[in-house]
Amino acid sequence: MCQRLFTILHTKLGWPALIAAKLALVLVVLVLFGTAEAFFSMGVPMALVHLGALAAIVGLLIWQGAHRSMTAETEESTSDLPKTPHIGILLHSAAMYDTLAWILTYGRERAFREKMLRFAELQSGEAVLDVGCGTGTVALLAKKQVGPKGRVDGVDASPDMVARATAKARGKGIDVRFSNAIAQNLPYKSGEFDIVLSTLMFHHLPKAGRAAFSREVFRVLKPGGRWLIVDFPKPLRQSRFFQLHRHGHVDLDKIAVDLGGGGFSVAEQGDVGTRGLRYLIARRCPGVTLEPR
Secondary structure, three states: OHHHHHHHHHHHOOHHHHHHHHHHHHHHHHHHHOOHHHHHOOHHHHHHHHHHHHHHHHHHHHHHHHHHHHEEEHHHOOOOOOOOOOOOEEEOOHHHHHHHHHHHOOOOHHHHHHHHHHHHOOOOOOEEEEEOOOOOHHHHHHHHHHOOOOEEEEEEOOHHHHHHHHHHHHHHOOOOEEEEOOOOOOOOOOOOEEEEEEEOOHHHOOHHHHHHHHHHHHHHEEEEEEEEEEEOEOOOOOOOOOOOOOOOOEOHHHHHHHHHOOOEEEEEEEEOOOOOOEEEEEEEOOOOOOOOO
């Protein structure tokens, strides 16, 4: 519903629709307060109501415009990535992504990412792959935990994200390699990694893409290797208005069942303890092979 509203405001009617929406919101506020007559007789409070309503609407429009400029279906992508209908959603505008992440975490993005990463229980010398690495924040934090003897690689389907992540690593002098690749076709040999990370990216993938991604994670993990998934759970009550970052959600219970039939054993799952996120840790079962498709 709100998506259609934003489309109308941005394209069809423009500022007249914006003004009408603001006035409607002001009227709703007055009715809710039950003091319409008093407010109409008070210039300053009425002006504040108008300004507040306008700020709320403009803020939502700015968010929606930024969100839409960062997001694109991969079928419209002009990159050199292999053509497939199951890649999922791409995020672009890496600098804007970092800015919004900073705003939404109240300036504590590092602490937010570290809280998710602690469930990986990274050890010195381990090889780590961050799939859907975005601008590289989690991968850079992981490198500090595995130390100089460890290895961290990051992949993302968005060239903009990979470029910014690479610039971050170079600027901080941290040895992390970032590559432009899709989750369903990872550019690594079989059995290269001790752990795969996929934080806040699984919900971007369609169901068919998730199955293909799972097979790739199984392939690149060492026997007994770990896979950490952190994402938005299926809500008990879906809001139709404020969805912000949530392009979707994942049913971790169903994912756990699917992974059990795909060569993994679920070791642990639970609440992250922030923003309603949940995590799941799966291990690649030693001695199990998957039939090629």
